[in-house]
Amino acid sequence: MAETTTEGTGTIEALSLVPKAEARQSMKDFKSDQEVRWCPGCGDYAILAAVQGFMPELGLAKENIVFVSGIGCSSRFPYYMNTYGMHSIHGRAPAIATGLASSRRDLSVWVVTGDGDALSIGGNHLIHALRRNVNLKILLFNNRIYGLTKGQYSPTSEVGKITKSTPMGSLDAPFNPVSLALGAEASFVARTIDSDRKHLTEVLRQAAAHPGTALIEIYQNCNIFNDGAFEALKDKQSAQEAVIRLEHGRPIRFGADNSRGVVRDRATGDLRVVTVTADNEADILVHDAHAASPTTAFALSRLADPDTLHHTPIGVLRSVERPVYDAQMADQLDTAIEQKGKGDLAALLAGGDTWTVLG
């Protein structure tokens, strides 16, 4: 893979408290000395390369970047990044990263997690991180299977999935991570695909610039236990009908010759896919990632068929600004000092009612 060298722009407001790198960085600067131990052919390699390739663009001092992960194949990610990192325990990375990010605003904190880690055992931490809007960038590698425990179905597996733990087919309905995040008040929600480096990098770029929690669902192929899970989105032919590429401010059109489009059903308010004609062309929905209401983003997230993956929107579904938890926490500390003065321990210990015993 080509190594890119990019100079940081240093203009991203969301990262204004993070020190800048003193010298130009290259992808190599972000590779640790550890041997990468994913299975050959795993989609994780492509994501790692994309992230390592993107990081120099941010131009941040790499000692101020931290990757925190949980447990699972994807959670080995921090070992391969030459930044600070913590490989923690199953599902807890968002909680740990919340403590780190809210106590250290000079850091750029990234969470790497998987569909089992983030949506099963760690579901609670994920939704609460999203609603709090802590300054975290969460990369959710979704391969719709449990890889590290060797192939049980996951909370994003399609109903009826035959696995070792479900020989007659899985019974539970899957989560749609984008819908879930939108329901959890996420301020930034995007979806991308491991094999589309250009798209993945563009989503990372927008996420990094976002103040607050960003959730990026990355469809990732597990070539051992769930190979081809996203083939419908990757095969050039089928992708035409399957993938809806969202771009803010652009009409939502896809398919061969952009012949398909998304319109709002006047009767129900819901969205549906139509073949574009001269009559309905003006009705094609224009994507507004910054809409205050998450309603349309949610409707877009529901277009995808969980079985065939047809009509899967990718790109940034929602990106809105709202108060950032760690900034507000710091503001409260400043306000408390303004109102009460800097803490005086002797005065605190003495309190109000005291008495003195003389010798």
Add this chain to the structure above:
Amino acid sequence: MTSQVSSPAEQADGTVTGEQRKAAGAKDVRRLDRVIIRFAGDSGDGMQLTGDRFTSETASFGNDLSTLPNFPAEIRAPAGTLPGVSSFQLHFADHDILTPGDAPNVLVAMNPAALKANVGDLPRGAEIIVNTDEFTKRAMQKVGYTSSPLEDGSLDGYHLHPVPLTTLTVEALKEFDLTRKEAERSKNMFALGLLSWMYHRPTEGTEKFLTSKFAKKPDIAAANIAAFRAGWNFGETTEDFAVSYEIAPATTAFPVGTYRNISGNLALSYGLVAASRQSDLPLFLGSYPITPASDILHELSKHKNFGVRTFQAEDEIAGIGAALGAAFGGSLAVTTTSGPGVALKSETIGLAVSLELPLLVIDIQRGGPSTGLPTKTEQADLLQAMYGRNGEAPLPVIAPRTPADCFDAALEAARIALTYRTPVMLLSDGYLANGSEPWRIPELDELPDLRVQFTQGPNHTLADGSEVFWPYKRDPQTLARPWAIPGTPGLEHRIGGIEKQDGTGNISYDPANHDFMVRIRQAKIDGVDVPDIEVDDPHGARTLVLGWGSTYGPITAAVRRLRTAGESIAQAHLRHLNPFPKNLGAVLKAYDKVVIPEMNLGQLATLVRAKYLVDAHSYNQVNGMPFKAEQLATALKEAIDG
């Protein structure tokens, strides 16, 4: 005299003995050396507030004191029922005391349930003040009184003061624009006024308190103050209360210094703020509300101007997770909880053991298992603290012995965590958390220096001469690993819960390396520097009583009683439960008999027997209440004689 037997130090009771004199008015004033008062009522009657205020008055007067709040887990249990009774016991004296007292000399019973639930604890001759307004037929039937205890002679052995507290309060507040129900709510302040008169308590503090508590409702403040004064005046004028009592300040019991009254949870909170200052590290608390630990979260949330960050997490696991993340970033990180929360945090505590980062885990123990008795005390989490994790995951465990000692224990926990880069478990309990006592306020220059050095550069030279940073290269003395926080250039490193190679910290599945790492983590904790245990043994006894945590007060009171009665008994009390003091084995082996009283089924005894092969005897109580000194003295006497 009451049935209480006590040492000279705890001898007098609140009844009849003592010097008498006439006050300015016509009433007698008697001098006592100590009194035990219990306020009891419905959970909604404000008994905890009343007790707190009486305690504050008593503290500012300069008595030694010890308190025992006792309340149900329900916020408003069904009114007038036995399970709904809430009480507050206060023991105060003109000398050094150790416990909230076994048996009250005075009971204030706001209703029949409060009388019924508490009368059994009273010695004959005790004074009982009852709110007669609440002794209706229905209310008495509700708790099983078939006839009125105020009239049927069943209280003949006591000195009964029937007072229509509700009527008097409503009468006193008739000038105020209040409904009857609103006026009735001030009856606890009327009772407080009466007791304040009886025991010559200063009143300015309570009036000031009421003014500020109800600053936004001046009418309510004024009504409560009026009720409080009416209670005082009632005592002054009514003939039923012919005597008032003086308990002189405990001037000789205390070393020179400035004092205040403090509860265990408040002392612990202040200890954490002090540890932050002394270590020059910002304090980060990750916590989830749980009884009886929540007050620490509340208290620390007030002190943001000390740079304190408090994070109310979505659950117990996130509370400790966020704290651990903050520790990685260089904060003095703390999580506070009770036993059920420790169970949920166990996996993250194990991660902290593996990451070797400083972290304080504060467990305010309560009755268990499971939800158990949320508002009652117990010390049954010791083995959980020691062993409640997967794998070999040792960590230091310490315990405070009194409410005020929680301050020092917090500083000591921080010292160990920061020096050895390890999670430390601090075991307080419900009795210490809510109980209070006078505390000599330390001067800041008495506090320990807890400053740490973050690693700033490479710490290892490779064979080829290059300088590198090894996150698991240990300090040869402490075996602590370096603490290199994000933001330090050149020290970028990755840590995790997977076994690490010695030195480099890289993932390692090598069998010999794992064996080495397990042993060195254990050796680090075993090597924590803890002071020797001191033994109090003035007479060369053959029997030693060993305790830990909040049993210190009752054990010491029992030991005093025994020695006064001519018995020889030695006493030692553990602050450090892991590692034990180095001299503990020798101390135990120097005695023919070792007795260990615990509010569990023998957890310390199990540890001591396993480690030292000493035939330690367990004496146990798990009823949600602290030991009574009298009962312990009897048990220890049997051990001495047996």
